[in-house]
Amino acid sequence: MTALTLSTAAAPGLRADAIVIGVAKAAKGPVVAPGAEAVDKAYDGRLAAVLDTLGASGAEGEVTKVPAPAGFKAPLVVAVGLGGEPEADASFDPEALRKAAGAAARALTGAKKAAFALPVTDAGDVGAIAEGVLLGAYSFDTYKDNGGGKAKNGKAPLADAVLLGAKPRDAAHKGALARAVAVCEELNRARDLINMPPNDLTPEAFAAIASSAGKQHGLKVQVLDEKALVKGGYGGILGVGGGSAATPRLVKLSYTHSKADKHLAFVGKGITYDSGGISLKPAGHNETMKCDMSGAAAVFAAVVAAARLGLEVNVTGWLALAENMPSGTAVRPGDVLRMYSGKTVEVLNTDAEGRLVLADALWAASQEAPDAIVDVATLTGAMMLALGSRTFGIMANDDAFRTTVHEAAEEVGEPAWPMPLPEHLRKGMESPTADIANMGERMGGGLVAGLFLREFVGEGITWAHLDIAGPAFNEGGPFGYTPKGGTGTAVRTLVRLAELTAAGDLG
Template structure:
């Protein structure tokens, strides 16, 4: 879909369809008032008839409205004006897209002044509308023999603003929205692939393609390389699978290479059976999404490359399957991590932290400005925060606050959980330096406490996306999160370093 921005009001615009907001109860927005005046009361007569009362998630499509240059006018319910906020705005955009997809409309025009979201700028509205629009047309049908032909005919969306002074900032916001949406689509594609397709080797190949297309540097470490580095923890997870593990490294340089990079570490378990600690059969197919952290690193790197952000960024992806076999790691085994710390593996289904700890130690060689790991790490996070909010823990309060702020700005929220020393005692082992689980209590926090033992040399934050990386049920599929949060954070970092 193409997007554009104009400084314009409704009087002289021409389009296949104009979207006009109506508040409850039948209160016209400024654009509606302008069109009502042009049409000599036509809009008001429609409202008076009772066909549209302005409630949220309602719409009414008008054809051949007299004295206008629009073939259609779509009235969108905005709810109560005093309650119009971010959630209502996104609902209105979704209602707009849903209504338009049922028509033959190819181009549409939106007047942003019709959507007065408190404490949100036109730039924010443009970015969110673009992300929502591209997400609404996303389909994953590449594995079907006969893809469904139900694509929307909508090809172009124009945003109208009132103030020419905002034009440059709005155009920048449009580019950011496109880049984030493209990154989310890549993340979704990788997550939605079948696990017999999206193997560690496939991810390594995709990394090389991404590097080739966007002038990144790609390095793929094989198992023999990991053995030389002493990555006993990572390799313990890979032992049960016939698919070779890969450590994938992607490097983006928007600054002098001497500048310390930001490092993203993404969990890449391309299928997680739980290993010897086998998971229940119900919904085990969804464990193909256990590489969503890796997918989000791919997507964020794509967004950063498209925006050409002036930062240095490294993505590190430990990729493996977690399978049961005669070679698989057993509960009670003790392994030595790259850091030299020994780990008693009490549960082989707590494997994400085992591959991440070696990847975090590997990140030290980049002398990073900061490190963020992203992982579908704990079911406990889903219990704590549901499917709406990402869990956040950090050894640096400033970094945590910056990530929380980025999530608020991007409408991709996180919530900070504690990371106190008192939780570390839950990871004590009688036979090794540390156990890989700490029991049922505070499972999300103890998982982060485990990782924190490998992050003492840099500023670090951990994002647990177990509840937000994909959707179950009828709409099953990868969500593309937290690409918006990460990209917004990196945009802010780029601005701060100017």
């Protein structure tokens, strides 16, 4: 991962491959943003005019490269768009800084060192820029011939970045950088897992990776294999994983702090490959289904990040891992599963499998009576139809908690939207054979799935459900600090919720 340092050095005298500056969009053309004064001065105050001539506008994510002026030790200036200028006496939004830093980091693939002279007014800006660089420079090329961490064009990601205007001896700035490194390293680990091919990332392999990381970071790790799942009566996880030669797992990761008096439980859907089972997905819908474990990857990353940050809160992560395949031992439409909670579920569609593994894990999490449970899952195509490919939906059994989760997501730059749980949709899941069916009305399918999950949350426990089906895997081109492929969405939201809980601000 890109190495980061803080510096108060002047841009002209810094040895680097490039100097990155910010440019804002104004009515009369691009405006050089704060932090780049020394660079602009070297152009006799005409840098904005030069960029305007080259067609730059300052629009978000726009990257324009110009030769550095005489006297600079860096040969190149990279101007990156920040979007609109902030109002008078206001600073740039942290998300604008993240996106700009990420776009610049991607544009500098192959560079050894770059200096970022973006606007810094406080520690929050330092953290945002650091996150943008670390997430924007990410690449996954483990399986390519050139290997060695190189991008597909044969160039390695940006190796070193210097954040100018950030004070290396300032405790707040140093803390913001340390937090960014811990969170982004774990988020990028989640991206790696999502991008791994399913023949390598089986439930057993995922469990082994989680166990190894747990030992490294002082977590207590418990792995229930197929035999233990049978003994415990985890009918949902066993039913979904029954059609695959790769047997299912339930992994529990526990981070505890000696001074903590609050407990959060995170539950992640970990379908390492989803064929749809007997209700086979149609052609064109299978190719990216290695990403159906994105929820478990997010939970895993968030728990490890909480441990690395030493947050004063107890956090338990539950990874419900299975591979959904069709075979002679696969669950069939019409089968009835007895879940870990004791409830029975009639399976009407084997491609509605995520809610089955989550149901067992939610009930297991509920037995510890945490202060709140948040589950994360690439659960429904219906949520993608409702909110598109960049926004995840939030459902909850408590409106105030749903608002808290939404605000946390927006604060860290993860687009999300609160969704309802209409009671009338529950009737559609009534079954003549079992306590509940795993399918209901087709319209509002994402909400139906949320209502199903609610059935397996312990009484009196605050719960939220994040349906990340849209933003979990980016099939388009990269943008801002978001790469093509696995995105690691929801990691930062979960970490922020843990931080709020540790500070006594969960609500």
